[in-house]
Amino acid sequence: MSDEEKNNSVPAHITLSAVTDNLLKAFHSIRKLTPVDEYTKLTVSQTVSFLALIYEKVRNAIEYREDHLIRRAAIERILKRRLSLNSEGKNEAENILRELMWARYFPNGSLGQKDIQDIQRILDRYIDVRKQLIPGRVFKEKSFLSEFLLQLITAEIEEYLSPAISQQEADFGYYIFQTLKDKVKIEDVKTEQKDTFLFIAIEKAYRKSDQEYQRYHLFRLFYKELAEYTSEEIQNLIPKLSDVFHKIDTLISNPTVEKLVRFTRKQLPPFLILFSLFRENKAKIDEILSNRGTLWTHVEKIAREKYAQVRSRLNILAFRSLVYIFITKMVFALILEIPISQYFYHEVNYWAIGINSLVPPLFMLFIILSVT
DSSP states (O other), rough: OHHHHHHHHHBBBOOOOOHHHHHHHHTTTTOOOEEEETTTOOOOOHHHHHHHHHHHHHHHHHHTTTTTGGGHHHHHHHHHHHHHHHHTOTOOOOHHHHHHHHHHOTTTTTHHHHHHHHHHHHHHHHHHHHHHHHHTTTTTHHHHHHHHHHHHHHHHHHHSSSSHHHHHHHHHHHHHHHHHGGGGGTTTTTTTHHHHHHHHHHHTSSOOOOOOOOHHHHHHSSSOOGGSSSSHHHHHHHHHHHHHHHHHHHTOOHHHHHHHHHHHHHHHHHHHHHHHHHHOEEEEEEEEHHHHHHHHHHHHHHHHHHHHHHHHHHHHHHHHHHHHHHHHHHHHHIIIIIIHHHHHHEEEEEEEEHHHHHHHHHHHHHHHHHHH
């Protein structure tokens, strides 16, 4: 039988698995942030917004974070600063949202009064829990609990403000989990604990979550968002939070997780192509997945695009490294080398300082250009 005859004998229709059917249902039910009406929407100055954008771009280049983690980190920075001025957090939600729009993490006018109310509710719960959880503990424990709690709240705020992408990525992660869980065998580990380790591994390998988001998503695996608890429920939960937080960190740092991360990374390519197919063909995804010919056409196209994206991604990371090295070298020269030269030698050799500051970044730029 020829290859063409073999291909013709393969059914064109694909019967989807129950797991994929569930993913499709979840994908079509994803909610977006409620549109803001003209009367309650928040707007910010475009001039201030431009300056804030420049500041955030430079800072993000220096901090060298994954793109999808930047927004939560920005919320944390803003919240820390606002609470240092207003420890009770009263009426701070609007200020936080305005700063996020100034830095263009959200479009101008995309957030409104309802968002202010909901974010303030999250902040109020955070302040309330912190007041009851932190006092009376040793300094090290206070620092740990304060940090953990702040990370939970900032992640909760970020996911509230971007519900569609957050839910979509959670659904994709769960799909990977459902597909891989029966393939993972770990001796002397209970099924429930094995599943938890795999969940964390997927967080690291697929979602590329940092410690902050690993903590938050693992907490959410077992508990509701803190703001969703009633007053009575939160009173019962607070005495347990210290043990819960420590248990979460113990699970995250378990050596088994890293083994599963390596395993998961090897399984990711087909999932990444599938999820790109979902993102790029929202309206026709059911039809595409059910037709073998159409599916393979799209898969080939996405695979080619993925290869191009990898190259682009490497260029971006290389550029960020270049910016980081350049800025740190310049700061080092201005803060340390010039004053020391002036103090010890009563003169400044700007030529030498210029070479020391500019040659490493220029050399790195040469390397980047030669390999891209």
